[in-house]
Amino acid sequence: MSFGLPCQDKTYTIHQDGCTVCALADGAGSAKLSHHGAEAVTQGVCHYLADHFDTIVHNDDGVHVKMDILGQVTLLLEGLSSEMGCAPQDLASTLLFVATKGDDFVIGHLGDGVIGYVKAGKVKVATYPQNGEYANTTSFTTSIAALNEIRLIKGKLGDISGFVMMSDGTETSLYNLRTKLLSRAILSLVKEAGRSGEAMNEPLKESLETVIRERTMDDCSLAIMARTFDTQEYLSLSAEGKAAFWEMPCTRKSAKLIAARDQLLRTMNTWRTPNMVRKQLHWHEGSFWNRFEHLRKAGLVQVKEGNLAKAA
Incomplete structure (x- = not known):
């Protein structure tokens, strides 16, 4: 809980031409305007992925894809820093995203937090928290080594019924650092989200406030992408x-x-x-x-x- 400070966690979702993209960013605590940076990159990345999903999926050069995505992030932050009269580093944040279209998905993760998924009734981890050399440090969108540190995964949905993204504040409650396993409570969250859709937002917010919030003083964000199955x-x-x-x-x-x-x-x-x-x-x-x-x-x-x- 940050007294007198704005929430540094931001999420954004877009549905466009059969593509669904959701992104989550946690602003760096050491960056005074990180909440603005987090908001800008979640929105920018979602629109970029929706516009270029097919190209990304069919490009086998993972490094090139990472360069293109981070290039867009850099342009966004440079433009915003110029507009706000600050250094790009003042807008630093982590970045997590999941994009799906048809039977394809793309996952991207820079920094701490966790991305998980539910497959055939089992909760699995897609990407683990990435922490720096020292305690409470991680990689950010403005890091010099961001290209080497961002993780990108492409695949087929198959039996996957949903994805979850969480910031490090939520991670403390739903991810076991020792066992590297996610809580089975995610099964119920994904299942309910698939049935309730946006109507689940308020109950989920209450759960974050009453259960997860009690275990951390940090901002807490949890983004769920639940799959609604058609007949085929x-x-x-x-x-x-x-x-x-x-x-x-x-x-x-x-x-x-x-x-x-x-x-x-x-x-x-x-x-x-x-x-x-x-x-x-x-x-x-x-x-x-x-x-x-x-x-x-x-x-x-x-x-x-x-x-x-x-x-x-």
Whole structure:
């Protein structure tokens, strides 16, 4: 908690042309105007990644991609420092971002904080905190060695259902420095975010204030990118991914239940109303409506004016 000081953590999100980008930056405590720098780089990086996502994904030269991204950051900070009459170092911050489009993702991380993800019901760490030679030091957007220190990861979403980014203040509660593991509470956060979307902002803010805030005097930020599955994305999941989607153990028994739901979902391609689908499958009415309700609650199917509409 910084008495009399502005919050130095900033987040920003953009949705553009099928691309979603979220960025988080924690202003350097030693930089007097770092909150302005953090705000500028989160917004700038999000717009840059959304505009150039396809180029970044298909460029196999990771160093070139890093240079382009950091080049944009440098231009932003130089312009802002000129406007505010300060040195670029006065605007220093960390930088974390995640961008997704289709089945591709890009992760970038400079400095401390953590980026994690949920895959097939398991919480994993994508990038770990990066600390300097001395305690409480890290890498910043204005660091001379930023090009060597920024981490960039590209990959396919597959069974990944969500990403989390956190500043070092939140890290103290949700990341175990000794075991290098993230809290399983992230599973629930990602799951709820996928169902609630922006409606989760206020409950999440309350949790940060009451639970996480009690463990640190630092600013706390947590950004969640939760995936909403359409029909084809769901059907393309692995057996482990589908079991995690339905919150079931990956066993033979659960595989049979899931297979029945999948069969129902696929049959909806050619039949317009629920009753037409039920007659086509020759299922008992109770079994049909039980499975149908599971699909409806998961957001994979809807009924509009009596007709079926799958998640698009």
